[in-house]
Amino acid sequence: MYATKDTKWNADYDVLVLGFGGAGGNAARFAADAGAHVLLVDAAPFGHEGGNTRYSAQHVAMATDYAKINKYFKRLAAPFQIPEKMMDVYTDGIYHMTDMFKEHFGIDAFVWSRDVKPGDILDEKEHMAEYPEYEGSEAFDFALVHNRDFDAEFWKTIRKTVLDRKEQIDVWLNSRASHLLQDPETGAVVGAVVNRNHKDYYIHARNGVVLATGGFENNPVMQQNYLHITKLTPFGSLYNRGDGVTMAEEVGAKLWHMSNYESLGVVPSYTFQEEEGQRGRQIGHWKLLYNGSIFAIADDGSRFMKEDAKFRHGHIYEHGDYLMPHAYDNAWLVFDQKQYDRFVAEKEQTGQLRYPKFLDKTISAASSQELAEKMGVPADKLAETIKTFNAFAESGRDAEFGREAAGMEAFASGQLYAIKLAPAVLNTQGGPERNEKGEILDANDQVIPHLYGAGELGGICANRYQGGGNLAECLIFGKISGTNAASVKDDAQAVSLTKPVPAVNDLVDGERMDNIELGENQYLGSTEAGIGGKIVVRVTYKDEKIEDVEVLESHETEGIGAVAIKELPAKIVAANSTEIDAVSGASTTTRALEEAVNKAIEQAK
Ligand SMILES: Cc1cc2nc3c(=O)[nH]c(=O)nc-3n(C[C@H](O)[C@H](O)[C@H](O)COP(=O)(O)OP(=O)(O)OC[C@H]3O[C@@H](n4cnc5c(N)ncnc54)[C@H](O)[C@@H]3O)c2cc1C
Structure with a gap:
């Protein structure tokens, strides 16, 4: 959308940051530290800001050797090309991560390989790196803000830096950006339209706009177009709807890494299906789901994966590489009465199953024919799958997928059960391409003036993913983009305001209400x-x-x-x-x- 001389601006800031997750929060903080007056907006209401960053495991990539980590990350991307300078800046940031923790957050990083001790909440790991077979991987490690994970502590650290700068950073929550505003002559991005309380506000940004609205984890149409998947169930934020992709496209940005996404799952890359608009549950290492008389089937009633595969952010070994299993629309876990009884016994022992809704969500039938009808899969194929699985279990060899023989048990006759699975996503990686200065590029590799990017929207990960890499990127490119967005531009313009919005800080107000x-x-x-x-x-x-x-x-x-x-x-x-x-x-x-x-x-x- 173009800004014209008739545009009625409602607010004027030095820097506008769209999206208050780890990347946007850090960008706003560093823009403020560079002297800018900043508006930070997020689509989610108070208490739900923070995007995927809030829900993440809070593991941040760090390294002990620059040359090695640079080599490792290049190998992860290979054979895909990442511009050299971009990779250098990113891996340099990872190498200096503990300095970043100390210098900018006042935290002595908890370093996984060094600080986890036997008996701690965090497990000791044999390898820190996800691809230990790659050269340079030994330099990889995780930095945490303390000795626990999945507790939003990294997120709270970033959030606090924004709260601490309330004189320089205004925060609008429940405020969704819809369009970037571009100067028709120079192409510079000079602001954005933000919808708040059902009203569009035109926000002017003199020196820069940072796009940090996360990915398209909640946008099935983009998932269909870019990932060849009908719909993914998000483990994280429900507010990442691909808006940043659309806004970037509107100003002519070049997109990259659109086909890349990460997952975890109860079995590789799948979780239990939830009602519409609910987050998926991440439950790791629940052995009963892949050990015993139980297997996973896809739409045609046949098995489609090694259920007990060790996965790397959802990717499983396939012909020399790690790939995401295909995301089927009608996948199920199927099991027999013996296995069902084991779930019941586990519930009796522990008081509650790790997925409390498990037994309620399970369907059952007296025959494979009836179960197939209930699941909507071909009955003859399901019967054949059970027969083949039983033969593999009895022979002690899964000739199809190589599942651990000791973890396969033939189905007994009697009642059968199933629970619906759904392909799941942690985060997508695609979005507008940025350079080493955080500047977003257009289709001809030219910088779109005044527009910057950070975080998983247009993340650097092109191919194989190393855990911790996304949060590292929030810190590294949040800092670079925030600082560069704040630098005073030669063509920066002042504007006069029509119906100026009163200064609001929803974060401060929300905190006050909490207190x-x-x-x-x-x-x-x-x-x-x-x-x-x-x-x-x-x-x-x-x-x-x-x-x-x-x-x-x-x-x-x-x-x-x-x-x-x-x-x-x-x-x-x-x-x-x-x-x-x-x-x-x-x-x-x-x-x-x-x-x-x-x-x-x-x-x-
Ligand atoms: C369960 C889980 C565990 C993970 N664990 C790790 C980990 O340990 N280490 C790691 O490196 N990565 C991890 N990841 C990935 C990582 O959390 C994300 O990639 C990263 O947090 C992305 O940060 P971000 O700031 O780019 O986006 P987000 O944190 O997702 O923030 C984007 C924000 O933009 C807002 N927004 C969206 N659209 C608009 C709009 N139109 N206008 C205004 N605001 C908008 C959203 O509300 C959201 O708050 C995990 C992800 C999940 C889901």
Whole structure:
């Protein structure tokens, strides 16, 4: 979308960062440290910002030797080409990762190979590298912020650096960017359109825009176009919908690594199917799923993988390389009564299965014919698959996939069971290509002025993935892109504002709400529906009586909505109801305040 002289700008910043995950958070922080006034926006509401970074294992790639790690990462990418300078900057960042932790976060990194001791929560590993057979892999290690993982601690560290800079960084949550705004003559990206409270705001950025909106883990159409997959179930954020890809395309960016994604799974790259809009569950090493009278089938009722394969971010060994198993639409785990009884026994022993919904989600049938009908797979093929599996189990050799013979047990006659699987994704890697300065390139390899990228959107990983590489990239390119976006540009322009938005920091406000004290019979309510966005109230409510309404936060227009905010609480208390007449000229504010009060009262009931 072009910015013209008629564009009505609502806010003007030095730097605009789109996406508040690890990459965007770090970019905003370093832009602020370079002197910029920054707006950081995220599509998710308070408490859900942080994207995949929040849900990640929190493992960050680090290395003990530059030459070796450079060689290792080149080998991971081979035979694909990554521009030399790009690879050098990335691996140099990995080599200096513990310095980054210390210098910029004040943290002495917990180094996996050095600091994990027997009996710790984290397991000792035989190899740190995922591809230990490659040259240079011995230099690879993981840096963590402390001695635990999967606890969002790395994310919280980045989030805190943003909160600590609240004078320089405004944060808008629940605010989804939809278009980049480009100067029609120079092609420079001078801002973006951000939708907040159902209204589009035109945000001007004088020196740079950083695209860090994560991947397309929740965009089935992009998955169909780029990955040849109908739909993936995300393990991480539900808000990464490929918007950054679309926005980048709109300004002519070149896309790369679009066909690359990572996974884990209960069996390689699959998890249990969830209801629409739910995150998938990652459960590692649950032996009952691939050991015993149980196997996985695809759409045609036949087995399609070595269920017990050791996988590398979902990729399994195939003809000399590691590849993702095909993502089938109708995959299932099928098992017999003996195996079902083992799940029941495990539940009795442990109190709860590792996937608590497992038994509820299991379907059963008295025959393979009936089970096949329930699953929607060809019955004759399923019967044949059971027969073949039994023959392999009895002969002690899985001639099809090479599954461990000791872990295969023939099906007994009797009741059969199945549970639906779904192909799963940790993160995609594709997006706009960037160079070693974090600048996004166009289709002719020319820099798109003022546009930068960071994180998994257009990540460096072209081929095989090494765990820890994505978070490292958030730190390395977050810093580079944030700093470069903040550098004052010769063609930077000031703009005049129309209907300027009041300064808001949803992160600070959200934190404040988390810290609000509540006395007896007091309840909090909030809404985003005010003219200025958020309104927070504390309501004292007892025996069906509204005793007090305090407005703790509001950003309504001075002289109009702000007047209503002053008058309405007393009216609501007097009427003991939120059904009151709107203050003249401030009906939106009135309705929003009513909504916030109603939400508080609902909690009392
Ligand atoms: C379960 C899990 C475990 C993982 N473990 C590791 C690990 O240990 N080590 C590792 O290196 N990698 C790991 N990864 C991958 C890694 O977490 C991600 O690749 C990385 O966090 C991506 O960071 P990001 O900032 O680029 O994107 P994200 O952290 O996903 O942030 C993107 C943000 O952009 C926002 N957004 C999206 N669209 C818009 C829009 N239109 N406007 C505004 N905002 C928008 C989203 O709400 C989101 O908050 C893991 C991933 C998962 C899911």
